[in-house]
Amino acid sequence: MPSRPARPRRALSRPRLRTAFLGAAACMAVLAPAATGTAAGTAADTASGGADDPVLQRQIDRLVSESGGPPGVIAVLRSDSRTRVLRAGVSDLATGRAPRAVDHMRIASTAKAFSGAVALSLVGLGDLDLDDALRERLPRLPAAWGSVTLRQLLNHTSGLPDYTSDAEFLAVVTADPRHHFDSRRLLDYVADEPLRFTPGSRYAYSNSDNIAVALMAEAVTRTPYERLLGELVYRPLGLRDTSLPQGYRMPKPYLHGYDMSDPASPEDISEVLSASGVWASGGIVSTPADMTRFVRGYAGGALYGNSVLREQRRWIAGASEPAGPGGNSAGLGIFRYTTRCGVVLGHTGNFPGYTQLVAATPDGRRSLTFSVTRQINASVDPARLERLRAVQENFVCSLLRTPR
Template sequence: MSSWERELDAMAHNTGFSGVVAVHQGDDSRFENAYGLAHRGYAIPNTMDTRFGIASGTKGLTALTVVKLIEQGSLDLTTSARSVLGTDLPLIDDAVTVEHLLAHHSGIGDYVDEESDLEITDYVLPIPVHRLVDTEDYLAVLDGFPAKFSPGARFAYCNSGYVVLALIAQRVGGRPFHQLVRELVCAPAGMRDTEFLRSDELPGRVAVGYLPFEDVSRTNIFHLPVRGSGDGGVFSTVADFRSFWPAFVAGDIVSPEWVAEMVRPRSDVPEESKRYGLGFWLHESKDVVILEGCDAGVSFQSAHDPSSMLTFTVISNTSDGVWPLAEYLNEQLWP
C-alpha cells in the first residue's frame, strides 16, 4: 500500500466516513474499500457492491439522455422548452432552449435554490414527498418561481432546469424518463445496478441515507422525493461508475463528437474551482471530467482523466462524508 493509500484509509477511519472509495486505472484497481454502515438500525455494513444515492450526479445521466434524443432526431440544442412544455410552467422564458438548460444558463427560478442559506436538514419541498413519483408529478413543485436573469446571460446552477429537461425528454421520447435513462444510458454503459429506486421500497444491498443530527440516526426519507427525476435521485455503485467512464469517453453512449461537445467548457465557475460543460463539471485546468452531488443523507463524487484512464469514485450515505476524501484524492491524483 502506497503512502497516499495509507493516508486515505486513515482519513476515512478518522473522519468516521460511511461509504465506499475506489480508485482505478484502466483495468487495474489501485484502491477499494468500504466503511461504516448501510443500515444503522440493523448494523448492516457497507460493501463494495452497496448501492448509494448519488444526488446531482444524476444530472450527467440526464444530459446524456437528452443528447441521445438529439442524436436520434427528437430534439436539438436549439429546441425551446416552451415548444415541448406548452402552457405548463408559464414563468419559464419562451427563449429558454435545451442548450441553456444543459449548461445552467437558462435563468429560470429554482425549486431548490443553491444560492440560498438552506441547511441540509431543512424540509424544502412544498408538497408531501410521497407525491413525487413520476417526472410529470414535479410540475407541482416547479411552478411559481420567477426568472432570475435572461436566458444565456450567465451560469447559475439550477436543479429545476434538469427536471425540465427530464420532462422534455419524457414527452419527446414517448416513454417514462426513468425508462429512457435505463435504455439510453445505463444499458450501453453497462451500469446494471443504476436505477431510480423508490425510497419507501428499497431492495437489498442499498444504503439508507442519514442526516447530521447529533446522537440521532435519522434517515432522509422525509427530505427527498420518494423517487428522483432529472436533477437527482439515482442509486448506483462504484462498479457501475468504473464501467460508465470508459463507455462515455469511448462514445458507447453518445458519439465521440457529442462527448467532445459535452465536455467543452461553457462556463468558468471560480467559486467551485471548476468549469462546466453540458451536464458535467470539469477540472479548472486539466481535462478531468467530474460528476458530483450532495443532498440530505447523500454525497458523491466521481472523476475521470481520459488521458491516463485514472478514475476515482467516493460515495457516502451521509450529507458531507465524501468531501474530505474527494479533496485529498484530487490533490494526490491530479495536482
C-alpha cells in the first residue's frame, strides 16, 4: 500500500517550469517504500538475479526511503540474453503498484538520442551530411544562424539560443502548462536573438539544437519527424511502446511522476505539461523495456555503418543534463560516461516527475536503463544528484562485471 496519496495537480511555478525545461536536474527524495525488490511483474519484468543485486537493491531502497526521495525507481540491466530488473517504491501512490518494465514514462532529454539516431541514419543513407548548414537546409531560420552545421547541433556546439529559456515561452507555459505549441515553430521564440558564441568554439547544452535537427531531417526527406522515428528507429530496433505525442496524456499503464517539493504531500504531475513544447528535444514517451532495446542498438551502432559511427564518437568536453555517472564527454547525439569500472555510452534526461539514464557498452551487448519518478535538479539539490550518480555508477560497474 502507498504511504500517502498524492495531492491534486496544481499549476507549476515559473522557477520550477524554467528548471524543468532547461533539463538541469532536481533532487530526489522520499516516501516509505510501498513495494521494494524484484517482485514479480509481467513477463517483460522476468529477471535472473546477479551477485551484486542485494547491494544494489539496498541502494535504490535508500533512494526512495530518504526524506524527499522519488516514489519509485526501476533499473533494467541486460547482458546478451540475461536480464535483471530491480525496483523500489511504487509506480503509483494511489494504488501502490510496483514499477514494471512495461510501464510508460516520459523519457525527457534521452529523446535527444532519438533525434541523433534519425539524423545519423540519414547521414548513413546519404540524405544528410554532417557539414550541412542551416542556411542550406532551413533557410527560413535567421540568417545569423546560417553557418551552424548538423554536426554542431548534434554535439551542442552550435551556439543557438535555448528557446526554453525565453521569457515569452516560459510565460505561455506558466499561464497554461498544457498549452498546445506548434512544435515546428518553437525556434521562433528566439529567432530575434544572435548566436551565443561562434559555432564550434565551445560546448553549451541547448534544447534548441535538437529541434533544429528534427527540422533538418524533415526538410531533406519531406517526411514528418514522427514518421521518420517509426521508419528509422522504432521499426529497426523493435520498439513497440514508444511514441512522440503532442498532448499531455500518458498511455496506460504508466509510471506516475511526482513533484516532491513537499515530501509530506507529493503531487502527481505526470500529465501536467504538454509534450508539444519539447517535441524532438524531450517529448517522447517509452518504457524501460523499449529503452533497453533502443540504447543497445543505438550505442552499439546498429542503425548505420562504421564511418558514421566513427564520426559520432569524436568526443569533446561536455556533460549531459543532468550529468551521467563518472566523467562525461559529448559525441553526436550521445555521451561517453567513463566510470571507475569502464566506459558506457548513452544519454540522460529529466522532465517534471522523471529522471532518466540509458547507457550501453560500445558494442551494445550490455545495457542499463535507470528511471526514477522525480526530477533531479543540480541547481536545487546538487548533493542529492551526486548521490544518484554514485548509485548509477555502481549499477554500471555491476553491469560490466556481469558474465555475458
